[in-house]
Amino acid sequence: MNAISWGTPISITPTIPTCTVSTPSITVPLNNMLSSSFKGVGSVSATQNFQIGLSCAGGSSGTSTNTYITFTDNNQPGNTSTTLTLAGGTGAATGLGLQILNNGTPIGYGPDSNAPGNTNQWKVANIAQGVSSYLIPLGVRYIQTSSPVTPGTVTGRATFTMSYQ
Numbered sequence: 001m002n003a004i005s006w007g008t009p010i011s012i013t014p015t016i017p018t019c020t021v022s023t024p025s026i027t028v029p030l031n032n033m034l035s036s037s038f039k040g041v042g043s044v045s046a047t048q049n050f051q052i053g054l055s056c057a058g059g060s061s062g063t064s065t066n067t068y069i070t071f072t073d074n075n076q077p078g079n080t081s082t083t084l085t086l087a088g089g090t091g092a093a094t095g096l097g098l099q100i101l102n103n104g105t106p107i108g109y110g111p112d113s114n115a116p117g118n119t120n121q122w123k124v125a126n127i128a129q130g131v132s133s134y135l136i137p138l139g140v141r142y143i144q145t146s147s148p149v150t151p152g153t154v155t156g157r158a159t160f161t162m163s164y165q
Helices: none
Strands: 018-021 048-057 064-073 096-102 122-128 133-144 158-164
Touching: 018 064, 018 158, 122 133
Parallel strands: none
Antiparallel strands: 018 048, 048 133, 064 122, 064 158, 096 133
């Protein structure tokens, strides 16, 4: 048997900052709405704010990393629209969807991939060396997708994939 041994440990230090998601699972409770609150296809509710947290470390002095995110519709993974489909089932509301907002603008959904240029991937920030945490501010709201709106349970499920480029 041949063996190679090193006299000292090898240390690998990233030259750009790296981040991990500090809030990998987020539940956003939405306000109860009356079906009569919606006045037609495209009408929306008030926005409920939430955040995704990142913990960052490493990097050489003066370096930074471009941070991107893609949201994927867990109920309909091929969805590239700006409306998150709802989980159906007994007692589910109809005529509604959900929108996730970035700075008040609905985001589009895309494939679960961290590849640069992924469909509907968007830049979160350029995170500099020395920044230990970063919060991605987002919002979610109901949107009427068809008529009539029928009351029931509303459950939307999305995943997100981070990409550091």
